[in-house]
Amino acid sequence: MLTLWTSHAKFHNFDRSVSPILRLSTDQNRPKPLRERELYLGDPTLMPEGFTGAVVVGESPVSGEAPTLNLPEEFSYLGDGDIIRIEPEHGRIRVIFRENSNQNSFLLTERCNHYCLMCSQPPRNVDDGWIVDETLEVIRMLPQSTREIGFTGGEPTLLGDRFIELVAAMKCYLPETTLHVLTNGRTFASSEFCKQITKIGHHDLMFGIPVYADVSTIHDYIVQADGAFDETIRGIVNLKRFGQKVELRVVLHKQSLPRLQGLAEFIVRNLMFVDHIALMGLEVTGFTKANMPDLWIDPYNYMPELADAALYLEAAGMNISIYNLQHCLLDKRVWHFSRHSISDWKNEYLDVCKDCNLLTDCGGLFSTGMSKISDHIRPF
Numbered sequence: 001m002l003t004l005w006t007s008h009a010k011f012h013n014f015d016r017s018v019s020p021i022l023r024l025s026t027d028q029n030r031p032k033p034l035r036e037r038e039l040y041l042g043d044p045t046l047m048p049e050g051f052t053g054a055v056v057v058g059e060s061p062v063s064g065e066a067p068t069l070n071l072p073e074e075f076s077y078l079g080d081g082d083i084i085r086i087e088p089e090h091g092r093i094r095v096i097f098r099e100n101s102n103q104n105s106f107l108l109t110e111r112c113n114h115y116c117l118m119c120s121q122p123p124r125n126v127d128d129g130w131i132v133d134e135t136l137e138v139i140r141m142l143p144q145s146t147r148e149i150g151f152t153g154g155e156p157t158l159l160g161d162r163f164i165e166l167v168a169a170m171k172c173y174l175p176e177t178t179l180h181v182l183t184n185g186r187t188f189a190s191s192e193f194c195k196q197i198t199k200i201g202h203h204d205l206m207f208g209i210p211v212y213a214d215v216s217t218i219h220d221y222i223v224q225a226d227g228a229f230d231e232t233i234r235g236i237v238n239l240k241r242f243g244q245k246v247e248l249r250v251v252l253h254k255q256s257l258p259r260l261q262g263l264a265e266f267i268v269r270n271l272m273f274v275d276h277i278a279l280m281g282l283e284v285t286g287f288t289k290a291n292m293p294d295l296w297i298d299p300y301n302y303m304p305e306l307a308d309a310a311l312y313l314e315a316a317g318m319n320i321s322i323y324n325l326q327h328c329l330l331d332k333r334v335w336h337f338s339r340h341s342i343s344d345w346k347n348e349y350l351d352v353c354k355d356c357n358l359l360t361d362c363g364g365l366f367s368t369g370m371s372k373i374s375d376h377i378r379p380f
Helices: 132-140 161-174 191-200 215-223 228-241 258-268 299-315 332-339
Strands: 011-012 021-025 037-042 053-057 068-071 084-089 092-097 105-106 148-152 179-183 205-210 245-251 276-280 320-323
Touching: 021 132, 021 205, 084 132, 092 132, 132 161, 132 320, 161 179, 161 191, 191 228, 205 228, 215 228, 245 258, 258 299, 276 299, 299 320, 299 332, 320 332
Parallel strands: 021 037, 037 053, 053 068, 105 148, 148 179, 179 205, 205 245, 245 276, 276 320
Antiparallel strands: 011 068, 021 084, 084 092
C-alpha cells in the first residue's frame, strides 16, 4: 500500500504564500517560467534557481537557506511529473497525481444524494466547492500523455454547471485523455443536463453507474434513497440517447445477490445498449464496516450465482468484467472476466499468495479491508 498523505512533513524556510499545488521535477534544465510552480526533487544544493523549493525523501539532514520539504521514506516512489498539495503551516502534504500511474482520480465533492449501505466514501453535507477550483488547477498542470483520469465523489453531478466546467476543462487541456466518471446517474434523468454534456464533445467519456437490482425497492433500499432506481434508469437511457458511454456497476453483497440473475435478465431485456458491465467484490471500509451483518457473504459462497449471471450476460453479447475478487475464488468458467482493478496504492496480497502460480492474474485484495476476507483463499 502506498502512502499518499502525511501530517509529518518537515518544511524548512518555506514561504507560506506560495501556491499549495506544486509539480515535482528532476530536470535541472527545466524552463525557468515553469519552475515557480514546481519543486525540485533532489539535492537542495544542486537546485537550479527559480524553483519554489526542493523535496528530499528520507532522513537527509536539512541545512542551508533553500526552501526544503523533507518527506518520510515511504514517499520514495515520488518522481518527475507528480503533483502534490502542501500545507506548510500544518506539516501536511497530499499526493494528488502520479505520472507513472494509470489510476489517478479526483474526488470532486463529498456531497451525495445517496447514503449507500456499503459506501466506501461516506458523504458529508459540506460546502466543498474549493475542491473544484483545486481540480481545475491540477488539470491545467497534467501532462498531455495522461492516459486516463477518474472523477469520483460523493455525487459529482450535484456540482451542476461546475461539473460541466470540469468535463470541458478535461477536453480542452487533455484532448487525448480518457475520462471515467463515477455517478449514480440520477441527474441525467434531465435531458437538458445530458445535452450540456454532449455539447462538450469529449472524445472518450464514460459514466460508471450502479444498478443493484431489477426491483426498484431493493435498489432504493441499498442506496437509501426513495425513487433512486427510476431516476437512475431514466438517466442511463438519456445518456445513451445522447450518444454517451455507460458502464453498469453491480457491487456483490448479501442485499444484491438474491436479485443478481434477475438483474442480468433485466439488463438483457431493457439495457442491452450499455457499453460495459462491472460485477464487483465488496470493499470492507466506510459504511460497510457498520453494516457488515447485512452485507458480508464470503465470495466463495456466491460463485455459482456470479458465474451464471456473467455467462448469461456474455451469451447476450454484453461486455463483462469482474473486479475486486481473487482468482482462487472465481469459478474457472469466468476467469476470462477477471480484471486488475484495485487501485495500485491500496492493492495487497496475503503471505499465502506469494508462491501462487497465478498471482499475476489475480485481482488482489483491498488493503483497506484486510480485516474481513474470504476463508477460502489458496495459492495455485
